[in-house]
Structures are given as C-alpha cells and as structure tokens.
Amino acid sequence: MHELTTPISDETIRSLHVGEPVAITGVMLTGRDAAHKWMIDTFIKKNRQPEGDDLEAYEAIKPLLNGGLIYHCGPVVAGLDTKEYRFVAAGPTTSIREEPYQGDVMRHFHVKGVIGKGGMGTKTLQACQEAPGFYLHAIGGAASLIAQTVVKVLGVYKLEFGVPEAMWVIQVKDFPAVVTMDSHGQSQHAVVEEKSKKVLEALLAKH
C-alpha cells in the first residue's frame, strides 16, 4: 500500500505502476458529466459564453485542479439546508463517459490524477503520459466506506448542476484506490482484457 498525500509530485507519480494499491490523503475535487461538459464548452473549446458565476467558479477551481485530483463521483450529501455539508455516500461512477473530455481537461488545468471506476481509453492514457498523471480506480459500490474517508467538505461550486453533478471540494483521509492506468502508458484494463481473451479462446475451443 502506497500512502499518497496531495499535492502529488511528478516523481511519486512516475514511481507508481498499474496494479498498485494506494491510500490518498489530502484534497480532491468531484466532477462528472455536467462539470466536464461545462469546463470544456466554456473554458477550453469556448463555444459557450461564461455566464452567472462561471468565471468566479473557474478562478476558484483552477488552483485546486492545478496538480490536483478529480474524482468521478455523484455523492449523496447531508446538511444541504444548513450548508454544513457531510458526505453520506460517495462511491465512484463509471469513468468512460468522460473519455471525450478528460485528456483536454487534464491538459488545460494541469490535473495529475483522475479517480473513478471502470477505467478510461487511449486519449486519457495519452494525457497521463504527458502530464505525468495517472488513473486511480476506486472500489465500485463502496459508498459508505468512501464517504467515511471524506473527513471534511471544504466547499462546492456549480451547485446548480444538482448535488451529484456539482463540483465538491473535499478533504479525504486514506481514500482507497488502485492505480489502473499509469504515466508509463500501461493500462491494467487493457492487460486484463487481453489476458482474459486468451483464456476465453482456449475455453471456447473446449467442449
């Protein structure tokens, strides 16, 4: 088990390889479909004009994402009425939906790590090699346990996207994950897929 503390240095990232379990302590930002689309459309491709508090939110998330981590998660949050937010359930959501956006988001904001489930494709893997960065696979379904590792909610941006889609700034302690895409161009998902394909072919040839 590797203990990682944010901000994570390039040296640490380069020292990690696929298949290695990690425990993260520090700060991360949640973001899923709406957040990724918003970042791309408004600030990267700029095919939509910033409106409302867009620019303010952009300035606020920039330093957080710079060298930081983004977590594909749609949490269940308590304390919405008092704004004393607390994460109740915080498992990862399927990452592949952000594949069209993720690489560009990583480049624009200098994001170092992406956390989610199910792995991502070649565009993100490419961005991980450039950054250097990595993809960390959280444990799908372990919502209560992961919520307990969120020791503090530091803030929230774009709450108008809805609670699951907003960008939550969270402080975590010993958040469990596994490196499944590394900065050396390796993807555990591709390796497992290929290995299991060979076994499948052998099994299909049998009666």
Next chain:
Amino acid sequence: MLDLTQQILELVRLTSTDLPPDVEKALHQALDHEQPGSAARGALETIIKNVELSRANSTPICQDTGTPIFYVYYPAGWSTRQLRSQIEAAVVEATKKSYLRPNSVDSLTGKNSGNNLGGSYFPTVHFEEVDGNTLTIELMLKGGGCENVGIQYSLPNSQLGAGRDLAGVRKVVLDAVHKAQGQGCAPGILGVAIGGDRGSSYYASKEALFRKMDEPNSNPELGALETRLTEEANQLGIGPMGFGGETTVMGTRITALNRLPASFFVTISYMCWAYRRRKMTVFRDGTVKYE
C-alpha cells in the same frame, strides 16, 4: 386486509442496508482466495468493511439503490391493487429516509420523479397467487452498472461456435463474462435463462437470482453446468473490479424455459457484488419474519 406499508418499508431498509448473510459469506470466501497485498484482495477488504459499516449505520450499501424488483406470492383473498399501493407508499417513504436514492427518470424528459415511482414498471412488482395462508414478498435491488452489462444471445451463434444445446449455452455465458470485465462491479453473480421469448427470458434470468448462494439447482444437469461455469469464469482472471484476480463470479444460477421451435435465447443478467435481495413472510396472525 392488513396494511403492510411499515413492514414493507422495513423490507426495503433491510435490503438496501444489510447484505444477505449468504452473500457476505461468499465475499469472505473470495477474500481468502486472493493474494495478500494484491489489488484484488484490497478491493474485497474494502467491500467487506463497507458492508459492515452500512449495516451498523443503516445506510445504503451502494449509493445506486437500483431498480426495486418485488415478487409477491399471495394467498387467495388479498387485493393485489392494495398490495401494490402499499408497496408504492413504502418505496416513497424509503426514499424520504434515504434508504433508496431517487432513481426513477422519465425517459423522454429526463426528469427524476424524486420518489422512485414512475408508471407501472417502477418499481417492478410481480404478483403470483399461491396455496396456503402465508404471504411472501421478495425484493431485489438491481443496480445500473451491472444491469448495463446484461446481455441476450440468440443461438446458434457462429462467431462463438455456440449451438442450440448446453455446450452452446456455456460458450455464450463465458463470452458474456468476458465482455463485462469488471464493469458490473465484479465479483458478480450470473442469472442465466435458457429459452423463452426475449422478454420472458430476461425476467427469468432475474428470477433465478432469488435463489440463495448455497441452494442447489433442482435440475442436476443445470447444477453441474452452474458449477462448471463459475469455475471457468474464474479462470478468466478478471477478478474483483477487473483488477485481475481469482474471483470474477461468486456463483451462477441457471433456469430453463420452454421456447418456440424457431428461437433459442440465452439471457444473462449480471448481478454485482452488492447482491441485495431479501424476503419477508407474513403469517396468518399478522406476524412478520424477515430473512
């Protein structure tokens, strides 16, 4: 007629927050098979801790509380219309209490109903009249991630060399497990239906998942295929979460339906490790037992 709303609410709470003992046992067995220090073992340790925590805090095991699927076996004399409205009331209440996440989305407008109701298919309720005088309600919560990797094959399938027999069934099931990789939150449980039409085959593949982990198939030939498929699926080495490892599936449940001479469907419903299914029995005197 008895009002069972509160008792059904308890069934929903139990299902969402406390994994059945046979499933928890299977997770522990899976853990014992993984190498110390491996990602697969770490994943299972996290899963088991999460199950314990959810039970202690009465919070959902997984935030995706899925499609609520009810099976109601009622003796003569009960009104299915009233039972349905009690189930709906319990589901609304369970959503308010956060045992269920609002999960029912209008497919045309994209709007979430907010209370887990929506048309006559959400929640899904099946009724069957039975002999005797006890009423049984079974509930399964089937998450979206694993539902998305469910698949139906029409045999023969020349690409896989699968003919219209059990050997062919074996091949397509293994292919389905390979296709799913870790995406359905492995280690999973396979519900397999052979035959039927496309619709009944999907239903039956889910019904098969109500059978407990240690309960053998009443058909020995299908039972043998279940054992073989579980073993061979695990040879694929996909492992928990697709990290690679020894346990990809914890069990296989197969059922067979009559079919048309022209069709031969094999349907696989993949159930994630968060295999949430519970049962309540209501006796004649009104006492209720949960298991």
